[in-house]
Amino acid sequence: MTPQIEAIYRRESRRVLATLIRLLGDFDLAEDALHEAFFVAVERWQQDGVPSNPRAWLVSTGRFKAIDRLRRQARFTPLLQAQADALQAAQWSEQDLEDDRLRLIFTCCHPALAPDAQAALTLREICDLTTEEIARAFLATPTTIAQRIVRAKGKIREAKIPYQVPSRDELPERLDSVLRVVYLVFNEGYSASMGADLTREDLTREAIRLGRLLMELLPEPEVMGLLALMLLHESRRVARTSAGGGLVLLDEQDRGLWDASLIAEGCALVEHALSTRRFGPYCLQAAIAAVHAEAPSAGETDWLQIVGLYDVLLRAVPSPVIELNRAVAVAMRDGPLAGLQGVDGILARGELLDYHLAYSARGEFCRQLGRTEEARAAYEKALLLTQQAPEKHFLERRLTELNQPR
Incomplete structure (x- = not known):
C-alpha cells in the first residue's frame, strides 16, 4: 500500500x-x-x-x-x-454520500446494548481501535472485548436496531451513553493505552469533531461540558511531549505552547454550561481543566478550588479514578503525605490494583517524602502495568534518579 x-x-x-x-x-x-x-x-x-x-x-x-x-x-x-x-x-x-458516523454512534450506543458493549463497539467501528487497545481502555482482556463486540453486533441484527439518529424527544435519554463513548475515544487519543507515542492526534480530533456535531444536534449543558473538557485538554497536547517524544508533566510544561484559542473556547463553554445550573460530571471536569488552563504558572494554580470541585464531582460520580485525581490535587494543596494517604486508602480497598497511574502517583509521593525503597517498589509496579513507551521511559528515568546520590 x-x-x-x-x-x-x-x-x-x-x-x-x-x-x-x-x-x-x-x-x-x-x-x-x-x-x-x-x-x-x-x-x-x-x-x-x-x-x-x-x-x-x-x-x-x-x-x-x-x-x-x-x-x-x-x-x-x-x-x-x-x-x-x-x-x-x-x-x-x-x-x-453522507457523513454517517453520528448515525452509527447512536446505533452502537443503543440502550438495548450493555454499556460496556456500546463503548467497545463504537471504539472498534467508529475509531478503528484494535481489541487490544480497547481492552487496555477497559482494563479487560482482548478476548472479553472481542466477545462483547460479537454479541453487540448480534443484538443489533436480531433486534433490528435502526440505523438512525433518534428523534429529538428520544435524544436526552440516549445521550449519556454517547457522551461516555465519545470521551473514551478522546481519552485513548489524549493518552494512548499502548505504543510508541503518548498521544494519537487522529483520535482526539475525531472525538472533538463528534463533540461539535453533538453540540449542533443537542446543545445541552453536559454536551457543552464534554466538548469544553476535550478542548481544554487538547490545548495542552503539544506541550505534553518533549522534542524526543518523552512525557512532560503538567507542572513542567511550557505554557507558551498551550493553544490559547482552544482554551478561550473551552472556558467560554464551561461558563455557559455552569450558568444553566443543570450541569453534571463533564461540566465539573471541564471546570477543573479550566482552572488549570487559566493559571499563569503551575505555582499559581488554585488547588483549593480544584480540590473543592473534585469533592463535588465525587459526590456526583463516586469513582476510584476520580478519587486518585483528587489525591494528587490534595498533595499539591497539603503536601505529599496527604496525597499518599489518599492513594493508600484506595489501594487498601482493593481498587485500582491494576492501574499503573495509582502506583506512579504513590511512587512520586514516596520519592518526595524520601521513602526511597517504597518509591522504587511503586515505580517498578507501575512500569510492569503500563504498555506505553513514553510512560515507560518516564518511570525508568525516575528509577534511575532514585539510584543516584541525593
Missing part, C-alpha cells in the same frame, strides 16, 4: 464503513466490503491514479463487492439472493 493510499485509509475508512453499514444494513458484511474495496483500490489506483472522490469510489466498490459476495453465497443459502437483489435495486449515487 502506497503512502497516499495509507493516508486515505486513515482519513476515510471509518466514514466509508459507516456509509456501507447504512447501505448494507449489516456490520460484518460492511466490514468485509470495506476491506475488499481497499484491496481493489491498492491494485487499481497504483495503475490508474487516485480518483477525484476516493470516498465515493470506495463506497460504490464496497457496495458492489457486497452484492457479489451475497450472490455467491446464495448458492448455499437461497435467502441471500433476495437480499442481494434488494441491494442491487436500491439506487445509490455520489449525491447520497
Whole structure:
C-alpha cells in the first residue's frame, strides 16, 4: 500500500464503513466490503491514479463487492439472493454520500446494548481501535472485548436496531451513553493505552469533531461540558511531549505552547454550561481543566478550588479514578503525605490494583517524602502495568534518579 493510499485509509475508512453499514444494513458484511474495496483500490489506483472522490469510489466498490459476495453465497443459502437483489435495486449515487458516523454512534450506543458493549463497539467501528487497545481502555482482556463486540453486533441484527439518529424527544435519554463513548475515544487519543507515542492526534480530533456535531444536534449543558473538557485538554497536547517524544508533566510544561484559542473556547463553554445550573460530571471536569488552563504558572494554580470541585464531582460520580485525581490535587494543596494517604486508602480497598497511574502517583509521593525503597517498589509496579513507551521511559528515568546520590 502506497503512502497516499495509507493516508486515505486513515482519513476515510471509518466514514466509508459507516456509509456501507447504512447501505448494507449489516456490520460484518460492511466490514468485509470495506476491506475488499481497499484491496481493489491498492491494485487499481497504483495503475490508474487516485480518483477525484476516493470516498465515493470506495463506497460504490464496497457496495458492489457486497452484492457479489451475497450472490455467491446464495448458492448455499437461497435467502441471500433476495437480499442481494434488494441491494442491487436500491439506487445509490455520489449525491447520497453522507457523513454517517453520528448515525452509527447512536446505533452502537443503543440502550438495548450493555454499556460496556456500546463503548467497545463504537471504539472498534467508529475509531478503528484494535481489541487490544480497547481492552487496555477497559482494563479487560482482548478476548472479553472481542466477545462483547460479537454479541453487540448480534443484538443489533436480531433486534433490528435502526440505523438512525433518534428523534429529538428520544435524544436526552440516549445521550449519556454517547457522551461516555465519545470521551473514551478522546481519552485513548489524549493518552494512548499502548505504543510508541503518548498521544494519537487522529483520535482526539475525531472525538472533538463528534463533540461539535453533538453540540449542533443537542446543545445541552453536559454536551457543552464534554466538548469544553476535550478542548481544554487538547490545548495542552503539544506541550505534553518533549522534542524526543518523552512525557512532560503538567507542572513542567511550557505554557507558551498551550493553544490559547482552544482554551478561550473551552472556558467560554464551561461558563455557559455552569450558568444553566443543570450541569453534571463533564461540566465539573471541564471546570477543573479550566482552572488549570487559566493559571499563569503551575505555582499559581488554585488547588483549593480544584480540590473543592473534585469533592463535588465525587459526590456526583463516586469513582476510584476520580478519587486518585483528587489525591494528587490534595498533595499539591497539603503536601505529599496527604496525597499518599489518599492513594493508600484506595489501594487498601482493593481498587485500582491494576492501574499503573495509582502506583506512579504513590511512587512520586514516596520519592518526595524520601521513602526511597517504597518509591522504587511503586515505580517498578507501575512500569510492569503500563504498555506505553513514553510512560515507560518516564518511570525508568525516575528509577534511575532514585539510584543516584541525593
